[in-house]
Amino acid sequence: MTATLSIPMNPSYGRTQDIPFVVTELDREERDLILRCQRGEKAAFEPIVTRYMRRAAAFALGWVGNRDDALDLSQEAFARAYRAIHRFDADRPFYPWFHRILRNLCINHIGRSRYKREIPLEDAIPVRSGTSSPQEDAERSELRKLVWEGIARVSEQDREILILREFQDLSYTEIADVLDIPKGTVMSRLHNARRRLRDRINEISRVPLAGSEEE
Amino acid sequence: MSRDWNELISAYLDGELDPAEREEFEQRLESGDVSRTEFEEMKAMRGLTGSVQLRAFPDHEWDRYWAKTYNRMERNLGWIFLSLGAIVLVSAGLYELLRELVLDGASPWWLRAATGSAALGMGVLFVSVLRERLFVRKTDPYRGIER
Numbered sequence: 206m207t208a209t210l211s212i213p214m215n216p217s218y219g220r221t222q223d224i225p226f227v228v229t230e231l232d233r234e235e236r237d238l239i240l241r242c243q244r245g246e247k248a249a250f251e252p253i254v255t256r257y258m259r260r261a262a263a264f265a266l267g268w269v270g271n272r273d274d275a276l277d278l279s280q281e282a283f284a285r286a287y288r289a290i291h292r293f294d295a296d297r298p299f300y301p302w303f304h305r306i307l308r309n310l311c312i313n314h315i316g317r318s319r320y321k322r323e324i325p326l327e328d329a330i331p332v333r334s335g336t337s338s339p340q341e342d343a344e345r346s347e348l349r350k351l352v353w354e355g356i357a358r359v360s361e362q363d364r365e366i367l368i369l370r371e372f373q374d375l376s377y378t379e380i381a382d383v384l385d386i387p388k389g390t391v392m393s394r395l396h397n398a399r400r401r402l403r404d405r406i407n408e409i410s411r412v413p414l415a416g417s418e419e420e
Numbered sequence: 421m422s423r424d425w426n427e428l429i430s431a432y433l434d435g436e437l438d439p440a441e442r443e444e445f446e447q448r449l450e451s452g453d454v455s456r457t458e459f460e461e462m463k464a465m466r467g468l469t470g471s472v473q474l475r476a477f478p479d480h481e482w483d484r485y486w487a488k489t490y491n492r493m494e495r496n497l498g499w500i501f502l503s504l505g506a507i508v509l510v511s512a513g514l515y516e517l518l519r520e521l522v523l524d525g526a527s528p529w530w531l532r533a534a535t536g537s538a539a540l541g542m543g544v545l546f547v548s549v550l551r552e553r554l555f556v557r558k559t560d561p562y563r564g565i566e567r
Contacts, residue, residue, distance in 0.1 A: 251486050251490075258489075259477075266474055266475070272475070272477060276477070280488050280492055283489045284493045284495075288496055326472040326474060327475050328473075348468070352468060372473065372474045373474075377434070377436045392431045393424075395430050396426075396428075396429060396431070396462075399465050400462075402469075
């Protein structure tokens, strides 16, 4: 069962349009939890953390490429969100607000010089060991490296939307909610991000993607 | 203003167009309004990114996740109290030190001059940094974003 609420504007949230959205029973529960957190009940934050921890850690992993750092960053983002929870408007969805804190932590993290980066990707369809030749293994490893290097070379804005779509498999509506932008903007921003990713990958591999011709 | 149908290539490939838009897109792809080259490249790109996924985290990480986050929340609170206390203590200590050294006529003149110079230097640096921060705050396009 759902109900439509008129959401009051909160200038600190950074939203420029008054976009009504559908509040589900689950979101009402979240609102109650946030209000309890704002009254100082730390325990009320646990269900919120539990609900979003996988999504948050996966996003951080897509950004920084290291599982330990991704867990640290996502936990730090939750801790900072709790510290600032009194400034949060409980009538808004929590995750988009939290996502900004997390993204900024990730940006600051990769700006540091002592930062260990790995390739956090694996085959989407796992290959059973012993069923592929060393050459095939090497090719797949090269492919993973290519995608990861390409993602690392695009702008922060492009990387963000690519991680949400390509690695976290969010629908356009979900991406629009997380980034707090209209769905039409998601369409154009994602397509342009893919164009630039294609260019970066072509630069790295020096071989245009299959099916493409020089324009 | 005419629509850039090339920008809908990704949405089409992702299955995010509604049936009417989808049908129109296919017609425009056939008629050449949509770049066939770009369409094929984007298809290849989706195939490439779709062939990989992020490595999963070990399950035990989720069992400890809340406890670790809770510890951080407490630690952050601890740091705030510690910082506040330290600022007050250091300020009081510096004040006492300056009072002793600068105002005490028994100290040698060079020691009083050096102390005064160091205090003045710290003051200038503090004001300079504060001014820079205030300027950046005014012009920072990301000031509304929580860090």
